[in-house]
Amino acid sequence: MNPTEEKAKLLKELQEIETKISNCRHIFHDPIFDPETIMVGYGSVQDGAGSDPHWSFAGYEPKQRDRWSRECKVCGHKEYTYEQKPIVVGMKPNFN
Numbered sequence: 001m002n003p004t005e006e007k008a009k010l011l012k013e014l015q016e017i018e019t020k021i022s023n024c025r026h027i028f029h030d031p032i033f034d035p036e037t038i039m040v041g042y043g044s045v046q047d048g049a050g051s052d053p054h055w056s057f058a059g060y061e062p063k064q065r066d067r068w069s070r071e072c073k074v075c076g077h078k079e080y081t082y083e084q085k086p087i088v089v090g091m092k093p094n095f096n
Contacts, residue, residue, distance in 0.1 A: 024075040034069040034080070037062050 001009075043058030071078045 021075045021077060024072060024077065026072040026077060027074055028070040028072055028079075031068045031070045034067050035064045036067045038065050039063075 039060040040063045041057030041060050044055045045058045046053055047056050048054035065082065067080055067082055068084075069078055069080050
């Protein structure tokens with residue numbers, strides 16, 4: 001098999017796998033805390049001069065951003081979110 005035929009075969013396999021993933025009915029594992037490290041700018045430095053000054057960050061520092069992820073049990077698709085919502089655990093009578 002020459003390289004062109006091998007490439008065509010691999011592209012066909014890749015397309016079949018992508019079709020399986022897109023048709024999956026995603027059954028997710030429980031969400032897990034999966035923080036993300038982002039670079040946040042601090043301070044300021046003037047770059048430009050004269051009538052058109054420009055300011056930039058003096059530097060960047062790493063900070064953790066809260067994030068949660070869940071992974072599909074079947075195909076391995078992974079979703080991320082930065083949001084949370086309250087969960088109502090139960091009810092009790094209100095006598096007011």
